[in-house]
Amino acid sequence: xxxxxxxxxxxxxxxxxxxxxxxxxxxxxxxxxxxxxxxxxxxxxxxxxxxxxxxxxxxxxxxxxxxxxxxxxxxxxxxxxxxxxxxxxxxxxxxxxxxxxxxxxxxxxxxxxxxxxxxxxxxxxxxxxxxxxxxxxxxxxxxxxxxxxxxxxxxxxxxxxxxxxxxxxxxxxxxxxxxxxxxxxxxxxxxxxxxxxxxxxxxxxxxxxxxxxxxxxxxxxxxxxxxxxxxxxxxxxxxxxxxxxxxxxxxxxxxxxxxxxxxxxxxxxxxxxxxxxxxxxxxxxxxxxxxxxxxxxxxxxxxxxxxxxxxxxxxxxxxxxxxxxxxxxxxxxxxxxxxxxxxxxxxxxxxxxxxxxxxxxxxxxxxxxxxxxxxxxxxxxxxxxxxxxxxxxxxxxxxxxxxxxxxxxxxxxxxxxxxxxxxxxxxxxxxxxxxxxxxxxxxxxxxxxxxxxxxxxxxxxxxxxxxxxxxxxxxxxxxxxxxxxxxxxxxxxxxxxxxxxxxxx
Amino acid sequence: xxxxxxxxxxxxxxxxxxxxxxxxxxxxxxxxxxxxxxxxxxxxxxxxxxxxxxxxxxxxxxxxxxxxxxxxxxxxxxxxxxxxxxxxxxxxxxxxxxxxxxxxxxxxxxxxxxxxxxxxxxxxxxxxxxxxxxxxxxxxxxxxxxxxxxxxxxxxxxxxxxxxxxxxxxxxxxxxxxxxxxxxxxxxxxxxxxxxxxxxxxxxxxxxxxxxxxxxxxxxxxxxxxxxxxxxxxxxxxxxxxxxxxxxxxxxxxxxxxxxxxxxxxxxxxxxxxxxxxxxxxxxxxxxxxxxxxxxxxxxxxxxxxxxxxxxxxxxxxxxxxxxxxxxxxxxxxxxxxxxxxxxxxxxxxxxxxxxxxxxxxxxxxxxx
Numbered sequence: 001x002x003x004x005x006x007x008x009x010x011x012x013x014x015x016x017x018x019x020x021x022x023x024x025x026x027x028x029x030x031x032x033x034x035x036x037x038x039x040x041x042x043x044x045x046x047x048x049x050x051x052x053x054x055x056x057x058x059x060x061x062x063x064x065x066x067x068x069x070x071x072x073x074x075x076x077x078x079x080x081x082x083x084x085x086x087x088x089x090x091x092x093x094x095x096x097x098x099x100x101x102x103x104x105x106x107x108x109x110x111x112x113x114x115x116x117x118x119x120x121x122x123x124x125x126x127x128x129x130x131x132x133x134x135x136x137x138x139x140x141x142x143x144x145x146x147x148x149x150x151x152x153x154x155x156x157x158x159x160x161x162x163x164x165x166x167x168x169x170x171x172x173x174x175x176x177x178x179x180x181x182x183x184x185x186x187x188x189x190x191x192x193x194x195x196x197x198x199x200x201x202x203x204x205x206x207x208x209x210x211x212x213x214x215x216x217x218x219x220x221x222x223x224x225x226x227x228x229x230x231x232x233x234x235x236x237x238x239x240x241x242x243x244x245x246x247x248x249x250x251x252x253x254x255x256x257x258x259x260x261x262x263x264x265x266x267x268x269x270x271x272x273x274x275x276x277x278x279x280x281x282x283x284x285x286x287x288x289x290x291x292x293x294x295x296x297x298x299x300x301x302x303x304x305x306x307x308x309x310x311x312x313x314x315x316x317x318x319x320x321x322x323x324x325x326x327x328x329x330x331x332x333x334x335x336x337x338x339x340x341x342x343x344x345x346x347x348x349x350x351x352x353x354x355x356x357x358x359x360x361x362x363x364x365x366x367x368x369x370x371x372x373x374x375x376x377x378x379x380x381x382x383x384x385x386x387x388x389x390x391x392x393x394x395x396x397x398x399x400x401x402x403x404x405x406x407x408x409x410x411x412x413x414x415x416x417x418x419x420x421x422x423x424x425x426x427x428x429x430x431x432x433x434x435x436x437x438x439x440x441x442x443x444x445x446x447x448x449x450x451x452x453x454x455x456x457x458x459x460x461x462x463x464x465x466x467x468x469x470x471x472x473x474x475x476x477x478x479x480x481x482x483x484x485x486x487x488x489x490x491x492x493x494x495x496x497x498x499x500x501x502x503x504x505x
Numbered sequence: 506x507x508x509x510x511x512x513x514x515x516x517x518x519x520x521x522x523x524x525x526x527x528x529x530x531x532x533x534x535x536x537x538x539x540x541x542x543x544x545x546x547x548x549x550x551x552x553x554x555x556x557x558x559x560x561x562x563x564x565x566x567x568x569x570x571x572x573x574x575x576x577x578x579x580x581x582x583x584x585x586x587x588x589x590x591x592x593x594x595x596x597x598x599x600x601x602x603x604x605x606x607x608x609x610x611x612x613x614x615x616x617x618x619x620x621x622x623x624x625x626x627x628x629x630x631x632x633x634x635x636x637x638x639x640x641x642x643x644x645x646x647x648x649x650x651x652x653x654x655x656x657x658x659x660x661x662x663x664x665x666x667x668x669x670x671x672x673x674x675x676x677x678x679x680x681x682x683x684x685x686x687x688x689x690x691x692x693x694x695x696x697x698x699x700x701x702x703x704x705x706x707x708x709x710x711x712x713x714x715x716x717x718x719x720x721x722x723x724x725x726x727x728x729x730x731x732x733x734x735x736x737x738x739x740x741x742x743x744x745x746x747x748x749x750x751x752x753x754x755x756x757x758x759x760x761x762x763x764x765x766x767x768x769x770x771x772x773x774x775x776x777x778x779x780x781x782x783x784x785x786x787x788x789x790x791x792x793x794x795x796x797x798x799x800x801x802x803x804x805x806x807x808x809x810x811x812x813x814x815x816x817x818x819x820x821x822x823x824x825x826x827x828x829x830x831x832x833x834x835x836x837x838x839x840x841x842x843x844x845x846x847x848x849x850x851x852x853x854x855x856x857x858x859x860x861x862x863x864x865x866x867x868x869x870x871x872x873x874x
Binding site for chain 2: 210217224228231241360
């Protein structure tokens, strides 16, 4: 079945594209082989052709400025005289290749090229990012052709990869092109299709929805990037405000600087994330949107072939009485259609598999990038443990009931001024006696958060406390008491051990 | 004083509940307000006295009255600020409604802090009105008004323009004033930027929510990828809705900042009052000098009394600034200490965990595709 199909296609191609028999027959057999393999293993194909696109170079001529890309080919195939080739091609050449492929392999799904012009905004065509994105897309384009069991054996593709002077070859092809144009026109002649076979109708519907969904995802992704960039702008302003604040403070300066630096790190991480998304995520989405377009156009061509066949069949049916035998051209037409269908189905299957892998990779990449982003933030926070502690404290406190015990009076315990709002997980108390010049200041109670409580946490929390020493002199002498206050930091907080909560209440 | 003994006991203060109420105001108009339950509990004393629990309802305007009273009666003390009356520095999704339950809850916390701060202040905690505020439900307003603090306040406020006429400003106070001005501007800037940051963050998360929808729609047309997409979409929904909690938590952080902002304002108020006093002092000194001169010109017998008067004025003038400075130190400590906790950038902690969780889940889904 397959063999006969292959031969029939070969027959077909010859009058249309003038493809020499030499290149076409191995293509058919290899495609057959690959098609059979496809069912077993997606990646099971033996690779004997490797193409890389790299090293973009800018060319400035009197007439125009353009970019060329170096294409390096390594292959063990017999079609290639040398094991390695290296040529430079520009976008136009890729465009040429694609249209050639479309002409000579009308039954196959040709991978899409990146858009020729990027309309959105004024994009600098020669900017590094643009060229790099395009290089990647072109690389992908060639890789997809190389992986294709039929397309990779196309003669034009071979020339594209190997010819020193592609323009000479192009000119030579012009004569053929005019002829080609006619035959294409002939194919697309106005026959009307009655009904699409169910499976192709399903593919068509699928493609419509798929393109629609991808379009939406593309818009969402762009929107997210836009939002993230705006967020980034605000973050960039947020950080320096903390720096300004730190300039006002003494003891607090360091942690505030820490916060500022943290925010700085956050914004760097965020910037990386958006860059990655723009560079890796969006192009793949675009490629698939374009892909669905070329799928649709192939599908349309198939419909034309079927329509032609149906029309001819009808015409024959009318004259059936005269000649019982079905004429040869109708038979040929039927073959052509079947061949088309088989090719298309195989390509569709390939494409589905590719798509599945690509999206899996793509979406996992997206998830990975986001995870990395989130992992970066707390990691940098720990460097400034003061700020990290703050967040931990904060974290604890919101979960625990805060102690609201207050010890008031002159001869007993006084909590430090200004419990931090809704923290209150620890209280620092001082014992002092009125009328005495010396003041005993000690850490009397600490309300601990429930487990997990670690000694490390404790020392950190102590570190943050500012011990204030308060002397109250002779309350009785003056109606308005005089207060002197001073501060000193707890120095040897490492030696402090948590006391029982009972000692303080 | 009788209540002095009471304060020797240990006492717990908490604002434990908030309740929406409807009542009639002074104009006999229907109005809705929120009342807050204040619970006070004197803990058992060492000599074995009975435990005394007390609770009463107060509304925000009464807290305001208390603070106004304290402001007038203790001009040299930095009176702790109240939580904001109306939500300020809001980002667009945050409700600016005074009856919003989240807002009421945050205000409840703020009011509790306010009371605790006063209670922990060595001078303010001994105030009789404050004590009555905590213990006497009815007639409290009348008692406050009887003190006539409003009259005092009025006469004080009239002379605010003294600011520009002080001849010898005290450097300590100008520094302080400078600091509080700067602090205020920095923090309000910070709050503004934070609101914008919150807005943007909200946007980023919510747009991710669209993935949820598209993924599940897309999953309908896919075979092998369908399940993965479907559950990934679900995780995206979770991710998008997690932002509400994150930002609600962050609001508490903003409340702390706001407290410092209002503290800075309180600090400025004290500085203003100092300037006013300084001005009075300078005027008195000037007056004294001119009178002295007059007296010397007229005769030499009665000068002594004048100078004595001058001395006392001077003493008073000098004494209060010192006290104020002491207060201010307290305040700065308070601010410092509170700020230590602040180093939070707290959203990151829980946000990161959540973010990682969601994206890991999503990744798992994708890998199953």
